[in-house]
Amino acid sequence: MARLILNGKSAQLPAVREAIFARRAAGDTLEVRVTWEAGDAARLAQEAARDGVERVIAGGGDGTVNEVVNGLMRVARERRPALGLLPLGSANDFATSLGLPLAAEPALAAALELPARPVDVPRLDDWHFLNMATAGFGAEITSSTPKGLKRLLGGGAYSLIGAVKAWHITHYAGRLRWPEGERRVELCLLAIGNGRQSGGGHPLTPQATLDDGRLDVLILHDIGSLTQLRAMRHELETRPARGTHVDTLRVDRLTFTADEPVPLTLDGEPDRRRGFTVSIEPAALSLAMPPDCPLLSRPA
Known part of the structure; x- marks a missing residue:
């Protein structure tokens, strides 16, 4: 038995309703629960586990x-249901990275039928995420992009807002610590990836995998001129472990202590914190995905 936890804003979409009726007609046992307000998806995920x-x-x-994942992570590991995805957002970064279909009926069929594989689940302080956490400039773009523009332009909305703000980048001073070291930074973007892309298709951590027990970290820092921006773009292509404007790490734990509150997003959900610690729980959740999914370090 499967249960669809459906965002209330999508419940009346004709394509979604047709997909549900088609899967039931094909013989799938599928229950539907619809959210009304914040917190409903997490609560409904816990109820599904109890049932x-x-x-x-x-x-x-x-x-x-993200909210469903947090509900499932409140359930004992041995009782957690597997997770499938029906992507209905404006960017759908995670579903795209997984190689899942985006049209409603094939996506729902995939969510019901694809095999579920164990994946790691990162945690930022008290909140879990599956794809990526970003802090600084990238998070500022995501949180400030109007929802209407997201729906109109999809992932391109993030690029548009980013271009408008490109010459008003704020740097956030603080200290990064990880098991093998620490350093003082003036960062404009910190991306902590379990998945690979965020902000409407930007591959911030292109080598990340969901089952390696590690977090892929991208740090962009000290960018204040057009020349530095060009240098940063070149380093993004070459991905040095430590560059002039781009650093990369692969860790299982990372702490950032900032001098002032920093905007951040967890799987696209905005927040603001003075500091945080990110850790990872290996193989904590089973996720339906294609056997040849590029985010798996080990083939099915």
Whole structure:
């Protein structure tokens, strides 16, 4: 038995309703629960686990997926249902990275039928995420992009807002610590990836995998001129471990202590904190995905 937790804003979409009726007609046992307000998706995910549901499907954008994941992570590991995705957001970064279909009916079929593989689940302080956490400039863009523009332009909305703000980049001073070291930084973007892309298709951590027990970290820092911006773009292509404007790390734990509150996003959901610690729980959740998914370090 599977249960679809559907974002209330998508419940009346004709394509979604047709997909649900088509899967039921094909013989799938599929229950539907619709959210009304913040917190509903997490609560409904926990209820599904208590009811013995074998697979929970998150129907919505990256934020809906994030809330369902947090609900499932409150359930004992041995009782957690597998997770499937019905991507209905404006960017759908995580579903795209997984190689899942984006049209409603094939996406729902995939969520019901694809095999579920164990994946790691990162945690930022008290909140879990599956794809990526960003802090600084990238998070500022995501949180300030109007929802109407997101729906109109999709992932391109983030690029447009980013271009408008490109010459008003704020640097956030603080200290990064990880098991092998620490350093003082003036960062404009910190990306902590379990998945690979964020902000409407930007590959911030292109080598990340979901099952290696590690976090891929991108640090962009000290960018204040056009020349430095060009140098940063070149370093983004070459990905040095330590560059003039771009650093990369692969760790299982990272702490950032900032001098002032920093904007951040968890799977696209905005927040603001003075500091935080990110850790990772290996193989904590089973996720429906293609056997040849590029985010797996080990083939099915």
